[in-house]
Amino acid sequence: MLICRDLASLRAATASLRAAGKRLALVPTMGALHDGHLALVAAGRQAADAVATSIFVNPLQFNANEDLSRYPRDEEGDLGKLQAAGCDLVWMPPVEAMYPPGSATVIEVAGPTAGWEGDARPGHFRGVATVCCKLFLQSQAEVAAFGEKDWQQLQVVTRMATDLDIPIRILPVPTVREPDGLAMSSRNRFLSVEDRATAPVLYRTMTRAASEIAAGRAVGPALADSIEALRDTGFAPDYLALVEAETLKPLTARRPGGPMRIIAAARLGTVRLLDNIPV
Numbered sequence: 001m002l003i004c005r006d007l008a009s010l011r012a013a014t015a016s017l018r019a020a021g022k023r024l025a026l027v028p029t030m031g032a033l034h035d036g037h038l039a040l041v042a043a044g045r046q047a048a049d050a051v052a053t054s055i056f057v058n059p060l061q062f063n064a065n066e067d068l069s070r071y072p073r074d075e076e077g078d079l080g081k082l083q084a085a086g087c088d089l090v091w092m093p094p095v096e097a098m099y100p101p102g103s104a105t106v107i108e109v110a111g112p113t114a115g116w117e118g119d120a121r122p123g124h125f126r127g128v129a130t131v132c133c134k135l136f137l138q139s140q141a142e143v144a145a146f147g148e149k150d151w152q153q154l155q156v157v158t159r160m161a162t163d164l165d166i167p168i169r170i171l172p173v174p175t176v177r178e179p180d181g182l183a184m185s186s187r188n189r190f191l192s193v194e195d196r197a198t199a200p201v202l203y204r205t206m207t208r209a210a211s212e213i214a215a216g217r218a219v220g221p222a223l224a225d226s227i228e229a230l231r232d233t234g235f236a237p238d239y240l241a242l243v244e245a246e247t248l249k250p251l252t253a254r255r256p257g258g259p260m261r262i263i264a265a266a267r268l269g270t271v272r273l274l275d276n277i278p279v
């Protein structure tokens with residue numbers, strides 16, 4: 001497994017893959033890898049001939065009040081897991097290589113950035129879109145795998161690649177869950193023992209709301225009851241909503257045609273949990 005820490009060596013490595021006729025899949029991550037990330041690597045291996053994983057904790061997507069400095073890092077553990085998963089190349093640039101002094105260009109996506117995480121984390125999607133655009137251009141991968149766990153991010157990145165005519169296919173990968181239903185996330189490690197026991201209630205509550213709505217219950221009361229149930233269990237919900245799957249526009253009634261999603265964000269102690277499921 002090749003490890004590249006500067007752009008020149010990444011370009012040399014991807015050029016030799018292309019020269020050998022190999023198609024490259026990219027898996028963008030911020031490290032502290034778990035089985036959710038490894039599912040993206042497996043999906044990348046299925047979709048292409050070689051897989052590159054990027055590990056970069058992107059300062060541009062954290063705002064001033066957020067957890068950049070305490071974001072979990074585990075370089076040694078990550079490299080061991082990637083090697084075992086059959087990853088071919090790891091791109092782990094230092095911040096100065098990604099954003100050299102004088103960097104002044106950002107990518108601003110409208111549409112699916114509106115609301116939800118866009119409201120909760122001002123500037124977040126500008127940082128995500130900018131770094132993903134750079135990663136796509138740096139790697140010149142043909143496929144990039146993204147987890148459905150970050151549903152709004154997946155829609156934003158797909159929109160950006162389409163709008164900028166970047167020749168890359170965005171490959172959505174289903175959310176990997178713990179046996180009790182909790183979506184895997186690097187931040188789960190910060191849950192207290194008690195909060196970890198409560199955490200799966202988020203998925204259970206969303207699942208119940210989804211089946212009620214699918215069975216014809218009015219959307220408003222189903223969502224309101226779910227938010228109340230989360231509060232009663234000790235969550236501080238930011239939102240729990242029914243949306244159009246691709247645009248993230250809120251729905252107050254079932255959509256006659258086209259996919260719908262329940263999306264939610266809720267704090268438990270200091271940890272903000274995100275999840276979403278289809279309806």
Ligand SMILES: Nc1ncnc2c1ncn2[C@@H]1O[C@H](COP(=O)(O)OP(=O)(O)OP(=O)(O)O)[C@@H](O)[C@H]1O
Binds near residue numbers: 028036039149174176
């Ligand atoms: N449980 C999961 N199942 C599938 N994909 C996942 C899962 N968790 C993360 N991913 C995907 O892995 C990629 C990298 O995500 P990231 O490094 O932010 O991990 P994370 O566990 O989501 O961390 P965080 O705690 O910051 O949310 C993203 O495309 C994300 O959607």
Ligand SMILES: CC(C)(CO)[C@@H](O)C(=O)[O-]
Binds near residue numbers: 056
């Ligand atoms: C896509 C990503 C790697 C961009 O920094 C990040 O937002 C993440 O880990 O989901």
Ligand code: BAL
Binds near residue numbers: 150153
């Ligand atoms: N998983 C999305 C990246 C972030 O929380 O900043």
